[in-house]
Amino acid sequence: MKRALILCVALFRLPLLASPIPDFPFVNVTGASDIEVAPDTATITFTVLEYNEDPGEATATVNSSLRAITDEVITLGVEASGLTADDFEKRAIRIQTENNQPLEIKGYEVSREVRIKIEKIENYTAVVQVIMKKENVGSISSYFDTTRREEIELELVGKSCAEAKKKALVLSKGVGVDLGGVFAVSDTDFSSFGGEFGFGYGGGGMLLGGAGRSDAPVFVPATIKLYASVSVLYRLGSEGVAKD
Structure with a gap:
């Protein structure tokens, strides 16, 4: 009887075990x-995004904004090695034409996700303010750590x-x-x-x-x-x- 009671208690308290009992x-x-x-450290992640009928111009604008942000945050004490960026993403923006014709491409949205590692937490506020002032920057999030x-x-x-x-x-x-x-x-x-x-x-x-x-x-x-x-x-x- 005691053994049965012990096993019941054990089974009730065993939600995490995947191996045989x-x-x-x-x-x-x-x-x-x-x-x-x-x-004492932070990582800021954001997306630089631009829409244009010409995907080349949209890409150039994204690059220009990213260079401007990079130059400014480096002057604030961020190490160049602390900046990383993903590959470009391009999305065609389409509109519905009359008479149910094939969707027409109106333009292109080009974006790039960027991460900035801040080793000195006292630089955080100034860096975020630089990023938030840019018109074509969005999806900003911050992760704090020690x-x-x-x-x-x-x-x-x-x-x-x-x-x-x-x-x-x-x-x-x-x-x-x-x-x-x-x-x-x-x-x-x-x-x-x-x-x-x-x-x-x-x-x-x-x-x-x-x-x-x-x-x-x-x-x-x-x-x-x-x-x-x-x-x-x-x-x-x-x-x-x-x-x-």
């Missing part, structure tokens, strides 16, 4: 931890494992058995919550946070949240009893 009593627990830290991410992630994993073990001890004592050793452990993805801000592209102008103008204030968040969680499978019973 072990043939011994076990319990699966998760532990999580997070911390808020001040960001150079201490790897160090912090290791600390969070340790705390998450400790929390998972506490949960496992409570469950094992609740059913009157010893907590055994670890059979399996896995870590889930790390995430950064509150570290992303989006700027909408509104046809005739730029929108910040759903409202405002291109000269609306931009800011660096005071903190970003780093998060880690682990899933641990413990044996139940006297074999390989875990130490408190």
